[in-house]
Amino acid sequence: MHINQAERDALYKVIYSRRDVRKDFLSTPINDDVIQRILAAAHHAPSVGFSQPWDFILVSKEQTKQAIKQGYQAASEESAKLFADDKRETYQSFKLEGILEAPLGICVTCDRERNGPVVIGRTIKPEMDLYSTVCAIQNMWLAARAENLGLGWVSIIHDEVLRSALNIPERLEIIGYLCIGYVSGFEDKPELEQFGWLERENLSQLVHHEQWSDKTK
């Protein structure tokens, strides 16, 4: 199947306008068919040996979200202590989750034993199943953007909090908790870039030809 120019433009538009979204969520419900489309996009991600190690836990109950939010708050306070004094206040001013505001949460897990124990492509690097699950999340992130849904990844939560709130068995690895919903708008740039936390690296510094070379010199 040939991809024409308009389709190519649309793909790049989605890639460049995708944002990590934690604010400006609207309470507008997400129709089931839209949720199914973004989940199907995730499910069509590449996976090592076609192992498809992912599961998706959909969270919409207020009580469950509250438990997760409490876990976030505790973890965020713990994280704040790790920053140097001058950066701590800035860190604390950031809004790093949209757990309660987003109508839908999705926890993505990885079953490290699915289609195992010997999976093509995972024999030498066992972590490939984790990377496969991240590919699924990226597909969902892009599909969500194409549906004009904001998606934010919240990783400032201890696994035990999600395990207990969502009844996740010990054998599953927790890969990410995502907040999803329609939003009033998308920022042009990452917020951390806008706020001067970090700049986008210069791509040419990261591209090496034939061999890795230390470009920081």
Ligand SMILES: Cc1cc2c(cc1C)N(C[C@H](O)[C@H](O)[C@H](O)COP(=O)(O)O)c1[nH]c(=O)[nH]c(=O)c1N2
């Ligand atoms: C694995 C992983 C985990 C997290 C993130 C991303 C990824 C890939 N990001 C979002 C991150 O800050 C964001 O992607 C970058 O700042 C770039 O911004 P855009 O995604 O381009 O808007 C993120 N953001 C946040 O506010 N709280 C969080 O806990 C996390 N965790």
